[in-house]
Amino acid sequence: MVDHDGDEDRIRSERSFAEMCSEMFIKDFMTKDLVTISENDSIDQILETFDKYHFHTYPVVNEDNVLVGTIDQNIILKILLVHRAPRIEHTHLNAVVFQGDTAKTIxxxxxxxISPNETLCDTADMILKHKIDRFCIVEDxxxxxxICKPDIIKEVYKLRGSY
Amino acid sequence: MEVLLHILLILLLAKLFGEVFERAGFPSILGELLSGMVLGILLIHQESEILKFLAEMGAIFLLFTAGYKEVHLRDLKESSAKASVVTVVQIVVAFSFGAAIGVYFHLSALESIFIGVAFSPTSIGVVVRTLIDMDYLSSKPGSMILTSSIFDDIIGIFLLSIVVTMATYEQFPSGVQVLIILLKMVAFVAIMFSLRKWVFSRLFDQIHRMHVKESIFAFVIVIALFSAYLAEVFGLHAVIGAFIGGVMLSDVSHAKIEHVQSKVTGLAYGIFVPIFFAFIGISLNIASLQTIGLFSVLVVVLALLGKLIGGFLGSRLIGFDNYDSLIFGVGVMPRAGVELVLISIGKEMGIIGDEVFSAIVLMVAVSIFVSPVLLKKAIQFKNRTNSNNT
Incomplete structure (x- = not known):
């Protein structure tokens, strides 16, 4: 016996999830109150920021609030452990980072x-496909x-429970 | 399928010997060269076409990853002014020393020029550890070594493209021919810059939305091979195109996703590059090293002295004191990857013979051994003199 009614319910609910997911935009649940690093901040200022807050990655902006880069915990750890860096890390670019004195050099x-108009589903796809844990949202x-992975999980979970 | 066994053994020995050298405090490239030499003596007596092709891919990917991962156009723009004088001076002196050896030993004009070109690049990776250990990475000479070394490689690669094109004329080119070579290079770089500006970012904006597996990785490789091929169409060498293609992708955010970078590096350093270095070891003619002792010794000594003297003079010109100039001169002495790419092309095109090839490989090995030690001594010498004066 095939449960046609069950199948129809499932198709309806899947469609509605896909539709709902593609109607939800990142701008509606992204974190807007950001801790940022200025591109001219010194290494000491950056270390203070990492000490004060406990985020994995901080966006780096210029004086016009244009996103110019990111600094994450891996870079900080690399700089702090410079004397233990394995030879594989002895590249020109890493050497430039090791000797850097401002945010823009490291x-x-x-x-x-991504754009704030990106949908929840597309963002989730990119996170899974490219193994990226967080995105900076940029407009003009x-x-x-x-937006980071836990935010996406939270929204998808809420959506799953809402139909 | 004997070649499968050869590839298997090359990768196995290259990684094992590389590890031994790493643990002894030297770059793994020495182990990879040694693995080729050992296999060349014991097993691989004839270079197969497949191995040769894989080694060529190694040279292409070595330079592509150098451009893709190590160069940022923004850094180049910012540092070009301050490093130009010192870089040009040290390259001119190193080049002259190389060419002079060729003239002294009555080699052809092209071969002499090629030795000069092969003396030009610098491999910064060899001395980074010493600069870190001696707390000199952020010093004036340390910072200049970093900036200058990247320009050395770029200038070396462009000089190579001139010599390679000269070799295709099979004679010293006339003024018009040199102009044509330069125009071809300018046209190639202009096309690549246009692609970077108008195409690559837009292309990757679409590619990252594709559903097929590994689309971004595949397109990064496509661009590496396309750049290499286009360079050949313009009469330049494939490795030059690969390097420039890498530089053009270096600021395309989707092409630089960490996950993709690690795959590109894995393909290059996990497979092709070790085969390239091992292939150089296999191609080494040890007999020729023994028979031309004086030539090899002169190549080693003058290649190192050329950089030392050129670096010293260039630094003095921009106002460094004697100690910092000495540190800079020693810091730009080491050679490695780019140098080996240059000579493998020279050998493949018949520009240089076995003797020159073997002598330059020997010089690369010696420079890797002595540069960190000499750099440490130079820094200690400066520190000692400063503490005696205070």
């Missing part, structure tokens, strides 16, 4: 960013928010 330039070049 940051990862050109971070992947300016940083307007951030």
């Amino acid at each position: 940051m990862i330039p050109h971070p992947v960013s 070049g300016k940083l307007v928010g951030m």
Whole structure:
């Protein structure tokens, strides 16, 4: 016996999830109140920021609030453990980071960013596909928010329970 | 399928010997060269076409990853002004020393010029550990070594493209031919810059939305191979195109996702690059090293002295004191990857013979051993003199 009614319910609910997911925009649940690092901040100022807050990644902005890069815990750890860096890390670029004295010299330039009008589903797809844990949200070049994996999980979970 | 066994053994020995050298405090490239030499003596007596092709891919990916991962156009723009004088001076002196050896030993004009070109690059990775240990990475000479070394490689690669094109004319080119070479290079770089500005970012904006597996990784490789191929179409060498292609992708955010970078590096350093270095070891003619002792010794000594003297003079010109100039001169002495790419191309095109090839590989090995030690001595010398004066 095939449970046609059950199948129809399932198809209806899947469709409605997909539709709902693609109607939810990142701008509605991104974090807007951001802790940012200025591109001219010194290493000491950056370390203070990492000491004071406990985020994994901080966006780096210029004076016009344009996103110019990111600094994450890995970079900080690398700088703090410079004397233990394995030879594989002895590249030109790392050497430039090790000797850097401001945010713009140590940051990862050109971070992947998304638009605030990106949908929840597309963002979740990108997180899974490209193994990225967080995105900076940029509108007209300016940083307007951030979204990370737990935020996405929370929203998808809420959505799953809502139909 | 004997070649499967060869590839298997090359990768196995390259990684094992590389590890031994790493643990002894030297770069793994020495172990990879040694693995090739050992296999060349014991097993691989004839270079197969497949191995040769894989080694060529190694050279292409070595330079592609150098451009893709190590160069940022923004850094280049910012540092070009301050490093240009010192870089040009040290390259001119190193080049002259190399060419002079060729002239002294009555080699052809092209071969002499090629030795000069092969003397030009610097491998910064060899001395980074010493600069860190001696707390000199952020010093004036340390910072200049970093900036200058990247320009050395770029200038070396462009000089190579001139020599490679000269080799295709099979004679010293006329003024018009040199102009044509330069125009081809400018046209190639202009096309690549246009692609970077108008195409690459837009292309990757679409690619990252594709549903097929590994789309971004595949397109990064496509661009590496496309750049290499386009360079060949323009009469330049594939490795030059690969390097420039890498630089053009270095600020495309989707192409630089960490996950993708690690796959590109894995493909390069996990497979192709060790095969390339091992292939150089296999191609080494040990007999030729023994028979031309004086030539090899002169190549080693003058290649190191060329950089030392050129670096010293260039630094003095921009106002460094004697100690900092000495530290800079020693810091730009080491050679490694780019140098080996240059000579493998020279050998493949018949520009240089076995003797020159073997002597330059020997010089690379010696420079890797002596540069960190000499750099440490130079820094200690400065510190001692400063503490005696205070």
